[in-house]
Amino acid sequence: MSCHPKNYTNLVSDYRDKSSSAAKIFRRGENMCGIVGYIGSKNATDILLEGLGKLEYRGYDSAGIAVIKDNSIQVEKRKGRLAVLKESLEDNHVEGNVGIGHTRWATHGEPSDVNSHPHLNNEHTVAVVHNGIIENYLSLRQELTEKGYTFKSETDTEVLPFLIDYYYEGDLVEAVKKTISRLEGAYALGIIHKHHPDMLIAVRKDSPLVIGVGEGENFIASDIPAILNYTRQVYLIDNNEMAVLTNDSVEIMKTDGTKVDKEIYNVEWDVEAAEKGGYAHFMLKEIHEQPKAVKDTLSPRVDKDGMVNIKDLKLDEDYIKRINKVYMVACGTAYHAGLIGKAFIEKYANIPVVADIASEFRYANPFIDENTLMIVVSQSGETADTLAALRLAKEKGAKVLAVTNVVGSSIARESDYVFYTWAGPEIAVASTKAYTTQIIGLALISLDMALKRGTIDEIKVKEIVGQIWKLSDKIEMILNREEEIKDMANEIHTSEDIFYIGRGLDYYLALEGSLKLKEISYIHSEAMAAGELKHGTLALIDKKTPVIAIATQDSLYDKMLSNIKEVKARGAYVIGVAKETNKEIEEIVDKVIYIPEVMDELATPIAVVPLQMLAYYVALNRGCDIDKPRNLAKSVTVE
Numbered sequence: 001m002s003c004h005p006k007n008y009t010n011l012v013s014d015y016r017d018k019s020s021s022a023a024k025i026f027r028r029g030e031n032m033c034g035i036v037g038y039i040g041s042k043n044a045t046d047i048l049l050e051g052l053g054k055l056e057y058r059g060y061d062s063a064g065i066a067v068i069k070d071n072s073i074q075v076e077k078r079k080g081r082l083a084v085l086k087e088s089l090e091d092n093h094v095e096g097n098v099g100i101g102h103t104r105w106a107t108h109g110e111p112s113d114v115n116s117h118p119h120l121n122n123e124h125t126v127a128v129v130h131n132g133i134i135e136n137y138l139s140l141r142q143e144l145t146e147k148g149y150t151f152k153s154e155t156d157t158e159v160l161p162f163l164i165d166y167y168y169e170g171d172l173v174e175a176v177k178k179t180i181s182r183l184e185g186a187y188a189l190g191i192i193h194k195h196h197p198d199m200l201i202a203v204r205k206d207s208p209l210v211i212g213v214g215e216g217e218n219f220i221a222s223d224i225p226a227i228l229n230y231t232r233q234v235y236l237i238d239n240n241e242m243a244v245l246t247n248d249s250v251e252i253m254k255t256d257g258t259k260v261d262k263e264i265y266n267v268e269w270d271v272e273a274a275e276k277g278g279y280a281h282f283m284l285k286e287i288h289e290q291p292k293a294v295k296d297t298l299s300p301r302v303d304k305d306g307m308v309n310i311k312d313l314k315l316d317e318d319y320i321k322r323i324n325k326v327y328m329v330a331c332g333t334a335y336h337a338g339l340i341g342k343a344f345i346e347k348y349a350n351i352p353v354v355a356d357i358a359s360e361f362r363y364a365n366p367f368i369d370e371n372t373l374m375i376v377v378s379q380s381g382e383t384a385d386t387l388a389a390l391r392l393a394k395e396k397g398a399k400v401l402a403v404t405n406v407v408g409s410s411i412a413r414e415s416d417y418v419f420y421t422w423a424g425p426e427i428a429v430a431s432t433k434a435y436t437t438q439i440i441g442l443a444l445i446s447l448d449m450a451l452k453r454g455t456i457d458e459i460k461v462k463e464i465v466g467q468i469w470k471l472s473d474k475i476e477m478i479l480n481r482e483e484e485i486k487d488m489a490n491e492i493h494t495s496e497d498i499f500y501i502g503r504g505l506d507y508y509l510a511l512e513g514s515l516k517l518k519e520i521s522y523i524h525s526e527a528m529a530a531g532e533l534k535h536g537t538l539a540l541i542d543k544k545t546p547v548i549a550i551a552t553q554d555s556l557y558d559k560m561l562s563n564i565k566e567v568k569a570r571g572a573y574v575i576g577v578a579k580e581t582n583k584e585i586e587e588i589v590d591k592v593i594y595i596p597e598v599m600d601e602l603a604t605p606i607a608v609v610p611l612q613m614l615a616y617y618v619a620l621n622r623g624c625d626i627d628k629p630r631n632l633a634k635s636v637t638v639e
């Protein structure tokens with residue numbers, strides 16, 4: 001089944017009907033959305049639409065804007081992609097100098113015009129955009145209905161403009177503070193009021209939000225790329241903080257009114273870093289950015305003498321010496337990177353590591369005490385399950401080290417130690433450069449821990465760091481063989497089932513390769529520990545069944561050759577991945593992708609690249625929406 005647009009649309013609506021009924025049962029709120037706001041002398045509509053275009057990866061079921069003009073709020077909101085809203089605005093022109101915008105990923109209430117944000121009160125004096133979940137919205141809805149308010153939508157968000165209206169007695173900031181005091185749950189808000197055309201209010205709790213500072217204009221956004229064309233100066237407001245923006249000022253305070261002094265953060269990213277940079281998709285651009293991302297992540301952490309230096313984490317030496325267990329917890333691709341980190345820490349720092357997916361960990365009964373270190377890995381730093389796992393570990397006395405790509409993200413803010421991957425913004429839903437830079441981070445952390453615990457000497461550390469330095473060039477060599485991988489994708493893109501097999505680190509890599517293929521090509525795929533095949537899955541291997549056999553580990557190479565023969569004997573079509581020094585493999589596979597010679601532990605960040613490209617070109621052949629796959633969102637901030 002291809003992803004041909006006509007099939008694709010039907011498939012998506014079927015999925016959404018089921019999920020929206022499921023969402024009604026779980027009563028979840030709006031939680032994977034993008035918000036943007038502007039106040040200044042320019043036409044707000046243009047800036048809001050541009051910002052929403054940069055946030056569509058956060059969700060794209062519907063979009064809307066609200067702008068104040070001549071003391072009235074003009075609102076336009078439409079189900080469907082941003083293009084639908086833009087088309088609608090051509091007929092229903094909206095303009096003004098202060099406004100808010102929203103792009104939605106429906107989790108509660110099906111995608112529709114009426115469920116789209118912004119939401120307004122009945123008199124249209126207040127407009128609100130929201131990303132998050134109002135957990136107690138049902139009781140608030142009941143209370144407000146009894147007070148005479150009439151709800152139009154099915155969303156949790158609609159209680160907000162009504163509450164603000166209810167508490168408004170001329171002071172908008174006070175009305176917002178009273179409203180916030182009634183809320184339970186997660187929310188990033190943008191608020192405007194027709195009687196306050198000189199004011200834009202933002203509030204943050206457990207959902208991402210940044211404030212952009214311009215010349216005679218100011219901005220709010222869920223994510224930095226949305227405002228990067230206008231300013232590089234941002235405030236990263238914290239949980240339970242709010243900001244009052246005018247044309248010329250930004251006042252930040254706690255939601256109880258206490259004033260807060262904040263440092264301005266200067267964004268280093270180029271605008272193009274948030275654009276596609278000439279590639280057909282963000283995903284391909286981000287695959288090609290990996291040599292730079294790896295180098296950018298590594299270089300600030302290695303001294304001139306080649307010694308690892310992550311002193312900025314302030315990892316407490318006595319604590320590191322004392323810990324006797326590590327939990328490595330994450331979701332999806334970040335979890336797959338965590339598995340590689342597990343192997344590094346066990347090998348070099350000599351500490352047992354329990355790796356688990358966050359959605360399981362948080363409901364299990366983990367053995368955690370003050371001698372446990374929790375490492376969480378998260379590109380966005382906003383994944384709800386990972387954040388919940390972090391909080392559980394802290395409650396039980398563990399310290400938490402986060403490896404994340406987003407400065408000031410919720411996970412970063414709530415961790416004791418933070419290692420930032422400098423991969424730059426990762427826009428494609430399918431994670432690529434975040435994975436490779438997470439592995440670099442975890443490798444450096446394991447070496448630092450090993451040095452502190454005396455389980456490795458400086459000579460060995462410098463030797464490994466030297467090998468890590470060479471990874472960028474080795475990844476570049478793979479990228480230069482894109483055509484070869486594209487041809488392989490042509491061979492398998494019509495398959496209905498594709499298997500990935502490997503042993504040890506190659507099994508962990510098989511998990512990642514399989515996920516990449518599934519999430520962007522919609523082909524069913526499974527990753528198997530190669531030694532496990534004979535215990536059942538081998539029954540599925542038939543003539544021409546594609547099998548991606550990953551054999552980069554010298555220590556397990558011969559075993560893998562046997563497993564490849566097992567599947568070949570059943571007629572499989574095998575694409576092998578191996579080091580260029582191990583040539584025997586080409587005698588038994590149909591195609592082979594060689595990677596440059598490298599130590600076993602560092603093969604993964606290189607060998608993942610052909611798997612990322614293979615998935616990309618298979619999905620391209622199938623006409624899929626690569627950067628925004630159906631049913632998925634970039635930042636899964638809902639359980």
Ligand code: AGP
Pocket residue numbers: 331332333334377378379380381382383386429430431432516519634635636
């Ligand atoms: C990866 O390609 C997927 N988009 C998904 O598995 C992702 O890795 C997962 O949701 C975790 O996200 P995070 O790294 O932002 O926490």
